Amino acid sequence: MTLGDVRNLANAIRAEVAKAIVGQDEMVDALLVAMLSQGHVLLEGPPGTAKTFLAQAFSTALGLDFGRIQFTPDLLPGDILGSNLFNFQTSQFTLTRGPIFCELLLADEINRTPPKTQAALLEAMQERRVTLDGETHELGDRFMVVATQNPIENQGVYPLPEAQLDRFLFKLLVPYPDEAEETRIVTSYGSRQGPQRPADLGVTAVAGADKLAAASAALDHITVAQEITQYVVRLVRATREHAELAVGASPRAAVMLANAARARAALDGRAYAIPDDVKALAVPVLRHRLTLSPAAEIEGRDIEALVAELIETTEAPR
Structure with missing residues (x-):
């Protein structure tokens, strides 16, 4: 495709x-x-x-x-996953699949x-x-x-x-x-x-x-330049070093952000990711992975605003 x-x-x-x-x-x-x-x-x-x-x-x-x-x-875990039930006719356990x-x-x-x-x-x-x-x-x-x-x-x-x-x-x-x-x-x-x-x-x-x-599979042909990869890593690592964040984003977040940037590029018809892809997706990728420090909570700081500040202060490739 x-x-x-x-x-x-x-x-x-x-x-x-x-x-x-x-x-x-x-x-x-x-x-x-x-x-x-x-x-x-x-x-x-x-x-x-x-x-x-x-x-x-x-x-x-x-x-x-x-x-x-x-x-x-x-709700119980078995209601999601299903369970093995004993079949008295066959004397065997049979998997009853859950909605997952x-x-x-x-x-x-x-x-x-x-x-x-x-x-x-x-x-x-x-x-x-x-x-x-x-x-x-x-x-x-x-x-x-x-x-x-x-x-x-x-x-x-x-x-x-x-x-x-x-x-x-x-x-x-x-x-x-x-x-x-x-x-x-x-x-x-x-x-x-x-x-x-x-x-x-x-x-x-x-x-x-x-x-x-x-x-x-078409995303395999989307190029993510080394400069874009480094930008993603710098942005994610900055969340772990910010004084107002008690918990920063994980390496999994960096991987997901890079993959999402490739998908956004594909939807735009581009064969390469650009810094704007990363910037546009950073807030929805990071907002649920970050935890404010107690002092930041008292001051009423906002996660989305902090991510926006990190985007502004983290140097993006030209």
Whole structure:
């Protein structure tokens, strides 16, 4: 697949998602970058901002096998992974697969279940496989998690463990729509009865596993110059040396940021990454990996503002 084919496929996916989702163009573009670079996405926003519906529409347009888990306080790891049940007719244990066995998993309201259950996703997100009773089961290279969560200020939520947060490529903040977009939403959906499904709104599959695999393979031809690699490393290392940050970003963050820059270049039809790719993606890649120092918290400092300052002060290649 050529870079032109990748752009055409991305435009077709955008057009299908737009049939169901009003606005949120930046969110859709970030999901496309994550899909190409085989990363996972965490969507955070207040209830009612179409986080779940966006994931459903995106999955429908991709044409992937879709799975959904509604995270609740009483959810158990077995409810996610499945379990081996004894079959009395065959006198053997048979695997009953959980909803994680899919290509695109919607982890809805992931922070409403305790960390013990959240940890069931760790192996799947990192290695795209799960282990049950000592036996390993592959999930496939296309496995992707799109998780939603409500802000930590909401009642009945748990903080996500740092190890799990670090496995997400992006944390995207889903905002309220502006007045014009909200008017379009009410006009489109205000007269509809019952639950809305992307397929009911004309969203169809325009990709499929084979096309998506070919699109991801096209990233192998994207050049990331040594100067860009060094820029990514300097930016990530600067988060560990900043006085107002108690915890900086990991080497995994640097790898993910470089891969995401390649994907953004491909979506723009370029065969090479540029510093602007890194700058545009740094905030969603880093915001969930950084922890403010106690003094910075008292002063009311903002993670996004600190990352923006680091981007300004870290020398970029010319």
